[in-house]
Amino acid sequence: MKSLLQTRDTRLRRVFLIGVELKSRTAADIRESLAELAELAETAGAQIAGEGVQKMAAPVAATYLGPGKAEEFAQHCKANGVDAVVFDDELSPAQTRNLEKIFGCKIMDRTALILEIFGQRARTREGKLQIEHAQLQYLLPRLTRFWSHLSRQRGSTGSIGGEGESQLEADRRKISERIEKISSELDKVRRQRETQRAGRQRSQWPLASIVGYTNAGKSTLLNALTGSGVLAEDKLFATLDPTTRRLRLPTNQNVLLTDTVGFIKKLPHGLVEAFKATLEEVVQADLLLHVVDVSHPQAAEQIVAVDAVLAEIGAAEKPVLMVFNKMDQISGAGGLNRLREAYPHSVAISARTGEGMGPLLAELGTRLRPIREFLDLRVPQEKAAVIARIHAVGQVVTRRYSGRNARFKVRIPPHLHAEFAPFVVE
DSSP, rough: HHHHHHHTTTTOEEEEEEEOOTTTOOOOHHHHHHHHHHHHHHHTTTEEEEEEEEOSSSSSSTSOOOOOHHHHHHHHHHHHTEEEEEEESSOOHHHHHHHHHHHSSSSEHHHHHHHHHHHHOSSSHHHHHHHHHHHHHHGGGGGGGTTTTTTTOBBBOOOOSSSHHHHHEEEHHHHHHHHHHHHHHHHHHHHHHHHHHHHHHHTTEEEEEEETTTTSSSHHHHHHOOOOOOOOOOSSSOOOOOOEEEEETTSOOOEEEEOOOOOTTTOOOOOOOHHHOOOOOOOOOOOEEEEEESSSSSSHHHHHHHHHHHHTTTTTTOEEEEEEEEEEOOOOSSHHHHHHHTTOEEEEOOOTTTHHHHHHHHHHHHHTTOEEEEEEEETTOHHHHHHHHHHHEEEEOOOOOETTTEEEEEEOOOOGGGHHHBBBBB
């Protein structure tokens, strides 16, 4: 099984990018999409050897490109030592096979490229399982071309025989069995996460999940707020595995903050399915922090892309706090002001410099303010542990020390009433 994945995922060196401009797309859309595809290819470790665009009414069924344009691009690739061609749109297995015959090199689509990156970046056992599941689902209908070098001769009954066919069927069976096994293991992961969530819910701490387009600054924000050491790089999909850390708000309230995998336009459905166990942290969250890179020229389009993925995983109705990041990298405030007008109660920050963190924490405290009980407490000053506990779990409104007693007016979670009942002033 590993040999099949390694055969498919040979490391990229020089790649040529191809996009198709259809009636439903503008030239600007294609340029932006190809620029992102180039960034994806570079993230996978490839060198960009050029790009090409064909304008057409509809893709050709057999080769996606028109035959003449395909041959033109193929000659360019052979002359420039290209070892892989990456298409911006998803290709069918038949289109991939036909294009490989024309180009004489590896053919990939955007989905395959994203799977390649995820395969390189997965670190935990859970992440590796999710990626392998998505890779095998993608590979299964494309197995035929791996055994084209073996005989597949037609027998007297008209059926296709030969060792190539038997090897193909054997691999299909193995892949199907492996997919079933991984699905079972991912179900276990899902149950473990449910158990972990149940444990966190017993503490009654709210959960906030950081979501957003890849490379919007989600991990940098988590590090800035909680002091964690999550990997944060200026790359697409720098982190895949979710990380949860505790955040203490100025209101003396504990919040669990989770960093999640970044989203992207045309995110493969298979990846969304494979990452269901991870993305359930988003579905279960009390609040979503939607981080947006306001310095990006397509910030509004990226917001739409993230919203589409949230809808796909069933989190479209979750409360959202829009966090406009990288404000230190914009020259004018016009675009930012338009976004803030479109999304009231949003916050503009720079996770890198720390600018705007105060208003962000204040807004988080407002959005996640729990139902709290207001108590008037009189505590003997020798009970230092009780006084420390009040400061640890409550929001102290006023405090006054007089004689042997300390008087507190405090808001505490209702489930802690019994703990402080002996000190309540009737």
